[in-house]
Amino acid sequence: MKNKIIVAFIGLMGLFFFNSCEDYLDVNFDPSNPQSAEGFAILPPMLGQMARGVSFDTRFVAQYTQNWAQVGTNNVWDQHGYVPANDGGGEMWRSHYWTLGKNVDVIIEQATAKEQWDYVGVAKAVRAWSWQNLTDEHGEVILKQAWEPNRYVFDFDSQQDVYAEVDRLANEALTELNRTDGNSSVASLGRGDLVYKGDRNKWIKFTYSVLAHNAHRLTNKSNYNPAKVIEYCDKSLASNDDNFNVPHAGTNSLDGNFFGPLRGNLNNFRPTVFFLNFLNGTVFNGVTDPRLPLMLTASADGVFRGVIPTKGDPTTSNTDPKRMPFLWGANPSATVSTLPGKYFFTNNAVHPLVTYSEIQFIKAEAAFIKGDKTLAYDAFKKGIIAHMDLAKVAAAARDAHMASAAVPQTADALKLSDIMLQKYIACWVIGALETWVDMRRYNYSSDVYLGFTAPPALYIDNGGKLAYRFRPRFNSEYVWNRESLNTIGGNDPDYHTKPVWFSQK
């Protein structure tokens, strides 16, 4: 009997011990860093990361499109090549999967619980936009297995699948953004929304811009639907006030614009002759574009110059008056960090990820393909004017240029190359990926891109072909997901020249 009491006593003690133990061990929550947070705390850096992915990769995209080229000779990106075993051109990959990535899910989860449908819609719109950019840059990407818990090997999915996902997600985003129930409000969304200040209508327009891009990239496909594209454009950005401008405080290199002098990323880039010729009258009937001195800078001798990709600036001495200046508008001997910068290349400049001008050019091209030249011409003119306003061209100079021989004066006189070249100017650097999509849709045709020539020397592994995609990020897929790459030819030496789905018939 006595023993039984002891046993029971020990048993009770044990139960008590283990119950309190569970509490005692429940200390695995980081008291210094949150493990979840509401949308207003996640959204601001996500908007910054959207611009980060685009701007980091723009360095190289803009070399492929010949927006700019290196001041030195034989740069491999100028040659339509790539740097092996390097993450260059893999920033969007990083943004999409990691810094936007599951952060999007945190917003959706938190906002759904609080019935903040505006946050849910914004999160989905951002992810749709990101898928679109990612696949336009890389072609095949990880779609269906992305973010799957406890998975370490990921299959690549076709670009066609990604396009369908963008359409699906963007439509879901629209549904959420259009909801009138729940706890959506300008004040609540505005807390985290550095871009549109909580204005849901602008997010709806942004979401339509994603759909417009998504539908318009199919010009080479038999099911291309220009009417649908025009409809999306009309529901999209309606003026420069609707531009998707990611702001930058510009107080230090961490919160400054990627293209600003504080970051010092543009030291070695110079505009190409190809681009200069659109502004200096060479291509457009001898008329100098008023945007020339606002976007570019002349050498000390007053002459505007451009480089031929892979050839660099032939003038190498900074004291030579022919030396090409920085894109920040100063001689390369200047102390970069103290320069004020120029155009969208200043420390506190916004990064416009989508512009009204770009949407008007998409509409113009769609209408042109549809055969509605009047509509095309109208959108074409609106596109130029909107960009001139962005570049801060004075109204009188703008109107004079619109009436000049550089711009077709009737709808009938409008050519496809007019639309694509004016769009090229409007998207120069700030919309470099859009330009690259366009150039690939037209297979870099010099009939459309007047004056375009392949770089004099192509990269050794290209086999004489121009680039059509970036490789997936090296220190992600090439090191840690190699086997899957084999299935899409990602390890082929000329993989970066393999046409993407949208560029093919």
Add this chain to the structure above:
Amino acid sequence: MRKSFGKLSTSIQVGGSLDDRRYETTSVYGEKLFLPDFNSINNVEPTTMRNKTILTRQRLLGAFAQANFTFDEWLTLNVTARNDWSSTLPVENRSYFYPSVGLSWNIMDMPFLKSKPSVVDFFKLRATFAEVGNPAPPYKIRARLVPQTSTGGGFLYDFFGDNPILKPETVRSYEFGTELGFFKRRLTIEASWFSKTLIDQIIFQRLSYGTGFIFGLLNGGEMNTTGFEVQLGLVPIRTKNFEWELNMNLTHYDTKVLYLPADQSEYYNSDTWVHNNVRASAFAPADLLAARFNQAANRFDPTVNGRGAGSATAIGGFSYLRNSKGQVLINPTTGYPIMNSNFLPIGDRNPDFTMGIVNSFSFKNFNLSFLLDIRKGGDIYNGNEHYLVRNGLSVNTLDRDVAIVIPGVLRDGKEESEAPTVNTKEIIPSANETYYTTVLSPEEFVEKDINWLRLRDVTLRYNFPAKVLGNRRAIKELSIFVNGTDLFLITNYTGADPYISVTSPATGGAGGFGLDFGKTSLPRQVSAGVTVTF
């Protein structure tokens, strides 16, 4: 608790343990001290005051039992059992159990041998099986959000992914050993063989960004280390005035990678990646690498890349791209070899064995001892030479103006055919600096099978006899000595010193030995001194 049953004596112990760790890091920052030389955060301009805090808590509860059974003083069995509960694991996996069993057999103490005269002084055999469980680092089963410095601030996920199904890791080991003593201990032998397997290793593994993170904290990877250690003690001469004592030890071990976390091809230590494209890596076995790197642009070459495959102490780096026959592929335009820019094994740092020999001679009050340190095998990446060559500073680049043809076959589309085009294109290295800076592969700078023999330490000592110290014994012992360390080194390594590591021991893991970059040789030191014992 102790109890004896005849010749069997037993003891049982039970206990518990509680391990509670709390780390608090507070950093403060302020500018413009009001009072000079008074260093307190309270003494700064209030608007410049900044503060950051990190608090880490980690708790572990343990319950253990140990039983010891000794039979007639010559056979001992030791059994332990332990269960731990850790705060850092998911609730359903937080409890884990691990046992150990050890058997020791003291043959010379058995009744029919004991107290019989014998040349054998002692003879022991022992065998041990043990498991140890380890918990995870704190706060890693759920990913955390960290503050951002971009415009508007806010939070985004950190590098580390979540893992809600994390399990404890287990180290399972077997060891067999023997101890032998002969001739009144003038000859002693100790030998042991061990095998240690790391199962469900908890490790931060870099992964595809498709996970949503940069690193995953995983249970994964299995590595097995086997090895042996032999120690031999010998006193060849022992007379009244003279004694010669010899001690030798020989160690060999080998860590094999059975598979890596998330079934990856490589795991590397980022602290060791300090020059060019070379780092300390662990690689999956050769057959797996060969299957994964089987394309024209990334081919695993068994001859070059096989060394270090399946090893935890490999050198990972770029190598030349080769065709399936192992011929180096040459760029037809430049005449330069083409790089395989994938991290593959290009060497194995693990030595065949290491050995130490201590000789000690005593004559009257003099004692001379020296330690010879021997290593056989193991590869070294000579990063210093690589750096010098890349910068044109090595004497091996003096022939830079001489035209050469790099042996290999052209990558002209016929490289996989019956008759590949043999390279005949002459190049002059000095005509294009990229030959040295980027064309040469790190595999050229891995020196294979490095051996060394070094005089680690030599000491000559004179012990003053007791009578000199006087009767009061205030000083118990007094001696003077001359000591030299690293006086000579014989090696086939062309760099400064093969005894190098690119990291400090704090890095952990397999370490950075065998990677030579920016290091100088061990200094020769001679010292003299007096040793006094009071």
